[in-house]
Amino acid sequence: MEDILLKVDNLHAGIEGKEILKGINLTVRPGEVHAIMGPNGSGKSTLSGVLAGDPKFTVTGGSADFHGVDLLALSPEDRSHEGLFLSFQYPVEIPGVSMVNFMRAAVNAKRKYFNEAPLSAGDFLKLMRQKREIVELDNKLASRSVNEGFSGGEKKRNEIFQMAVLEPRLSILDETDSGLDIDALRIVAGGVNRLKTERNATIVITHYQRLLDYIKPDFVHILYKGRIVYSGGPELALELEEKGYDWIKQQVDNQ
Amino acid sequence: MSSLNQYISLFEQNRATIYAASPEALNRLRPAALSALKQFGRLPGKRDEGYSKTSLEEMFAPDFGVNISRVTFPVDVAQSFKCDVPNVSTLLGVVVNDEFRPSATLLKNCPEGVTVDSLAAVAASDPEFVEKYLGHLSADRDAASALNTLLMQDGVVIRVRKGVKLDKAIQIVNIFNAAAPLMSVRRLLIVIEENASARILVCDHSQSSDYQYLSSQVAEVFLGDGATLDYCDIEESSEKTSRIAQLFVSQASDSRLTVNGTSLTVGHTRNEYHIDINGEGCDTELAAMAIADGSQVIDNSSRINHNAPRSRSNQLFKYLLDDKSHGAFEGLIYVAQDAVHTEAYQSDRNMLASADARMHTAPQLEIYCDDVKCSHGAATGQLDRNALFYMQTRGVPEAEARMMLMQAFMSDVIDRVPIEGLRDRLRHLVERRLSGEHAVCGDCAASCHK
Numbered sequence: 202m203e204d205i206l207l208k209v210d211n212l213h214a215g216i217e218g219k220e221i222l223k224g225i226n227l228t229v230r231p232g233e234v235h236a237i238m239g240p241n242g243s244g245k246s247t248l249s250g251v252l253a254g255d256p257k258f259t260v261t262g263g264s265a266d267f268h269g270v271d272l273l274a275l276s277p278e279d280r281s282h283e284g285l286f287l288s289f290q291y292p293v294e295i296p297g298v299s300m301v302n303f304m305r306a307a308v309n310a311k312r313k314y315f316n317e318a319p320l321s322a323g324d325f326l327k328l329m330r331q332k333r334e335i336v337e338l339d340n341k342l343a344s345r346s347v348n349e350g351f352s353g354g355e356k357k358r359n360e361i362f363q364m365a366v367l368e369p370r371l372s373i374l375d376e377t378d379s380g381l382d383i384d385a386l387r388i389v390a391g392g393v394n395r396l397k398t399e400r401n402a403t404i405v406i407t408h409y410q411r412l413l414d415y416i417k418p419d420f421v422h423i424l425y426k427g428r429i430v431y432s433g434g435p436e437l438a439l440e441l442e443e444k445g446y447d448w449i450k451q452q453v454d455n456q
Numbered sequence: 457m458s459s460l461n462q463y464i465s466l467f468e469q470n471r472a473t474i475y476a477a478s479p480e481a482l483n484r485l486r487p488a489a490l491s492a493l494k495q496f497g498r499l500p501g502k503r504d505e506g507y508s509k510t511s512l513e514e515m516f517a518p519d520f521g522v523n524i525s526r527v528t529f530p531v532d533v534a535q536s537f538k539c540d541v542p543n544v545s546t547l548l549g550v551v552v553n554d555e556f557r558p559s560a561t562l563l564k565n566c567p568e569g570v571t572v573d574s575l576a577a578v579a580a581s582d583p584e585f586v587e588k589y590l591g592h593l594s595a596d597r598d599a600a601s602a603l604n605t606l607l608m609q610d611g612v613v614i615r616v617r618k619g620v621k622l623d624k625a626i627q628i629v630n631i632f633n634a635a636a637p638l639m640s641v642r643r644l645l646i647v648i649e650e651n652a653s654a655r656i657l658v659c660d661h662s663q664s665s666d667y668q669y670l671s672s673q674v675a676e677v678f679l680g681d682g683a684t685l686d687y688c689d690i691e692e693s694s695e696k697t698s699r700i701a702q703l704f705v706s707q708a709s710d711s712r713l714t715v716n717g718t719s720l721t722v723g724h725t726r727n728e729y730h731i732d733i734n735g736e737g738c739d740t741e742l743a744a745m746a747i748a749d750g751s752q753v754i755d756n757s758s759r760i761n762h763n764a765p766r767s768r769s770n771q772l773f774k775y776l777l778d779d780k781s782h783g784a785f786e787g788l789i790y791v792a793q794d795a796v797h798t799e800a801y802q803s804d805r806n807m808l809a810s811a812d813a814r815m816h817t818a819p820q821l822e823i824y825c826d827d828v829k830c831s832h833g834a835a836t837g838q839l840d841r842n843a844l845f846y847m848q849t850r851g852v853p854e855a856e857a858r859m860m861l862m863q864a865f866m867s868d869v870i871d872r873v874p875i876e877g878l879r880d881r882l883r884h885l886v887e888r889r890l891s892g893e894h895a896v897c898g899d900c901a902a903s904c905h906k
Contacts, residue, residue, distance in 0.1 A: 253849050257841075277848035286849075293846040297864025306860065307850040314851070346864075363850060 205266075206231050206402050207371055212263035214251045220261065221247045223427035229371065232399045236413055236438060237406045239424035240446045245406045246290060248424065249375045253287040254280050268370065281307075282314040284370030284401075288360040288377050295347040300359075303347050304329065304366060311367065332365040336392040354385030361392040372396075373404045378412040390415030410442035423449055458498035459517040460599065464490070467606055470524045477526050478609055481579035481586040489605040492596035499599045509784035509816055510726045510755045512600055515698050520639035520670050522607060523553055529633050546627035546657065547572060549612060553632060554640040556612050569620035570654075575611035575643055586613070590645055593676040593704035593730070600700050604641055604674040611643025616652040618680070625655040625686075625875055632662040632669040632697065644675035646685070648711075653684035655875055660722070662694040671699035679711035681735065686874040688716045692885070695723045695750060702728045709735030709764070716873050717744035718882060719754045720889050729758040731769070738767035745774045745869040747889050748781035748813075755784040760800065762791045762828075768799040774869050775806040776862055777813035786818040789832065793824040804834040807865050809858075859890045 205228060212225040221244045229235055239245050251258045252265060254277035265272040270283055295303070308328070309319040320328065329343065336358040348356050357377055364372055374393065378386055393403065393416055405416055413421075413435070421437040422429045425446070430453050431437070441449075467474065467490065475483050499512035529552050548559040549572055556574040566572055579586040594601040616622055630642060648654055662669055671693075679685055691699070699722060707713055719725055729742055746754040760769045775783040789800045806815045819832040839861055847857035863886055870882045 255845055276854065277845060278851050278853050281849055281851035289846065289849075293840075293842045295840075295843045295846070295861070295864060297867035298847075298860050302860070303847070303850070303852070306847075306852045306856060310851045310853055310856070367851065 204230050206268055207272075208266045209252075210264045210266070212248075212251070212265060213261040214247060214258050215261060216247070216258050221258075221427050222251065224263065225424075225427070225429060227422070227429065229402045229404065231370075231402055233420065234397070234403045234405065234416060234418045236418035236421045237404060237424055237429075238408065238421060238438065238441060240450070241408075243424045244427045245424055246375055249287055249373045249404075249406055252280075252373060253277060253285065278310065279314070281367065281369075282311050286364050286367055286369035286372045288357075288364060288372065288374045290376040290379060292348045292351075292356040292360055294349045294351075296349050298347050300343045300345060300347055301329070304363070307363070308366060328366065332362055335365045335395055336361045337388055338362045353380035354382065354388075357381055357385065357389050358392070361389055361396075365392065365396055368396075368401075370401050371404070372401070373406065374416075375406045376408065377405070378407055378409065386412065387415065410438045413438045425449060425453055459513050460493060460496070460499050460603070462519060463516065463522075463603060463607065464493060466522060466524070473524055474607075474609065478576060479580040479583065481583040481590065482576065482608060484587070485591045485605050489596050489602040492602040493599060493606060496599040496602070499603075506757060506786055508786075508818075509753055509782055510700075510724070512700060512726070515670065515700065515724060515726075516603075516639075518637060518668060518670075520637050520668070521634075522639050522641065523555075523609075526555075526609065528555065529553060546625045548627045548629065551612060551628060551630045551642060553634060553638060554608075554642055555610050565624075567620070567622065567624075569617040569652075570622055571613060571615040572626055573613050575613050575645060576609065578613040585615070586645070589647055589676065589678055591676075593678075593706055593732075594674050594702065600672065601674050601702055601704075604643065604672045604702075607641045607672075608643045608674075609641065611645065614644070614646045614654070614656060616648045616654045618649040618652060620649075620652045622652070622654045625657050625878075627657045627659070630658065630660045630671065630673075632664070632667075632671070632693065634667065634669070635664065637668040639670040639672065642671060642673045644673070646675065646677040646687075648677075648679050648683040648685050650680040651682040652680065655686040655688075657688045657690070657875065657878060659690045660693045660697075660699065662697045665694035665696060667696060669693070669697045671697065671701070673699060673701040675701070675703045677703065677705040677713075679705065679707045679713060681708045682710045683708070684712040686714045686716075688873060688875065688878060689718065689727075690882075690885075691717075691719045691722045691725060693722050695721065695752065697722055698724045700726045700728075703730065705729075705731040707731065707733045707735060707738045707740065707767075710737040711735065712739045714741040714872075714874050715743070716869070717756065718885075719744070719746040719748070720885060722752065722754070724753040724755075726755045727757070729756070729760075731758075731760045732763060733761060733767045733769065734763050736764050736766045738764070740767070740769040741771075741872065742769070743772045743869050743872045745776075745866050746783055747776045747866070747886065748783060749778035750781060751779070752781045753784075754781070757784075757786040758802075759788045759790065762789070762795040762798040762800060764792075765795050766797045767795070769801070771802040772869060772872070773804045774866060775804075775815060776809065776865060777806065777815060778809040780810075780812045782814045782816070784816040785834070786820070787832070788820045788822060789830060791821075791823040791825050791828050791830065795825050796827045798825065798828040798830070800828070800830045802832040805865075806834075806836040807862070808836060808838055809862065859887075862890050863887060
């Protein structure tokens with residue numbers, strides 16, 4: 202069990218009484234990149250929301266073990282401290298909260314969780330500078346309100362910047378490629394790749410093969426009707442790109 | 457029986473004392489105020505239009521003491537009040553209950569062409585000036601201002617003479633200091649003459665949170681042609697303090713006015729802004745923020761009269777209400793028939809942080825002219841759940857995230873405050889207020905409970 206980072210077992214969850222996830226099983230080990238693909242409405246974003254602790258979803262069954270910790274019992278902030286990171290499909294604009302204050306609060310909350318003293322102003326700024334380079338994020342954005350008035354590309358780069366600062370053990374990238382042009386996609390994917398180590402892992406949720414040209418998955422899973430119905434290697438993504446989802450849908454629906 | 461009567465009889469019983477203690481320039485306004493009050497018969501209550509959340513009858517009902525015989529309260533001004541608005545060096549005057557006391561720096565450093573002095577003193581030394589202005593805007597048009605006029609004995613005069621641009625901000629600290637329930641009648645007369653400019657900061661404090669206090673405040677502001685005034689008002693008193701504060705402004709052509717009201721801690725407050733734009737080319741910014749919890753009530757009402765063409769006004773009111781607190785906003789923009797090319801905007805945004813908090817809002821436009829640009833809007837909502845979750849996923853604990861969002865909600869009002877050091881101060885005060893550290897202006901010595 203030592204080398205398992207995340208083990209999701211028969212996870213059921215829904216929203217307002219409607220079940221969306223109907224028994225998810227997923228095992229992620231350190232160093233791995235998993236891609237989760239699937240047609241619209243299959244439950245991809247629900248899965249990422251449930252793992253991150255979005256209160257609008259209710260877990261109705263199953264478990265998620267995160268390096269020995271019962272993930273589902275933690276608040277969203279403690280999940281973050283334990284090393285989970287969710288890159289949002291639609292990063293939230295927070296007018297009036299500056300990026301700098303936001304990140305300082307985030308960094309120091311994590312340090313407090315591990316009984317460490319807050320970072321000094323100098324060390325904090327140095328950290329920001331280092332991490333900004335990874336996604337070529339403009340310094341100007343630091344003084345602006347979180348995501349407010351950011352372009353689509355800037356928002357996604359900002360997500361990866363935050364990921365770089367928080368150094369998560371498991372990152373879930375929810376449709377990170379949506380709304381990105383090819384240059385922004387390259388920068389974002391480049392950032393993700395630079396942050397990859399043997400200890401951490403990534404779950405990439407995406408509609409399209411496109412992102413997987415840049416972030417190479419070790420495993421590809423197909424989510425359909427709230428279950429992972431098919432798993433394979435990177436070649437599965439190419440197959441999907443070519444044939445679409447219909448063959449999978451037929452297979453599952455005919456069972 | 458109306459609670460007004462006890463103050464009328466107080467006046468009638470002490471008429472001789474009051475008249476003897478005050479100069480003629482103040483006394484001459486009392487008979488008209490008295491007959492107006494007798495005509496009103498009572499103070500406004502919740503059934504009166506525009507007072508849906510405030511009953512002055514109830515506010516004035518306790519038998520407050522009034523310092524009729526001018527007892528001096530032993531507060532060492534130099535000791536207690538060091539101004540602590542960062543990066544702003546102010547000309548400080550303190551109003552202890554209703555008595556004006558200049559600071560040593562004010563006496564020493566008051567620039568030429570600038571008067572910051574006791575109303576009673578100026579009324580004695582320059583009655584002509586006081587008679588020319590005092591009471592002209594308040595003019596007994598309502599019971600609250602008439603009662604203030606009936607009982608006023610001192611106050612503050614701020615006069616900036618023609619063409620004088622005052623760099624330093626003037627700070628007036630109103631402070632309650634009494635070991636018994638007390639009502640203070642406070643009066644402010646501000647005259648910014650032609651092409652002069654000034655910045656005024658008024659703070660309200662209560663040195664004891666054990667006693668009930670009531671502050672009756674009337675400020676009359678006259679802006680001459682091309683004059684500029686930034687006026688900030690901060691309420692940081694106590695939950696047992698109530699206040700009715702009325703600001704009356706008359707703006708002449710091309711004058712600029714910025715008013716910022718901040719209600720942080722107070723039991724029940726009613727702030728009225730009556731602004732008459734009587735000249736062309738004026739610019740008026742009125743913004744207010746209110747943070748309330750417990751059973752606080754914060755009630756603001758504004759009336760901006762565009763009586764002349766080509767002027768612009770802009771209002772922003774923001775409330776953050778928690779627990780069982782109540783907020784009220786009634787705002788009227790009036791545009792007269794010949795006030796063409798008026799631009800007038802009004803916006804009221806409110807956040808309810810609990811299920812029991814209530815906001816009452818009534819934006820109104822009264823326009824008698826075709827060629828104008830006017831808008832108003834009001835919205836009341838709750839904390840943005842998505843933003844809260846987003847912040848939590850980055851590790852910011854929920855309580856801290858909530859506080860950051862509440863602070864952020866107020867940021868645009870604070871950003872409008874034209875005194876830079878005061879903006880920092882307000883951010884700090886709001887942060888302290890939201891983190892539950894109650895009431896006191898921190899290290900601002902004006903509120904230290906020593």
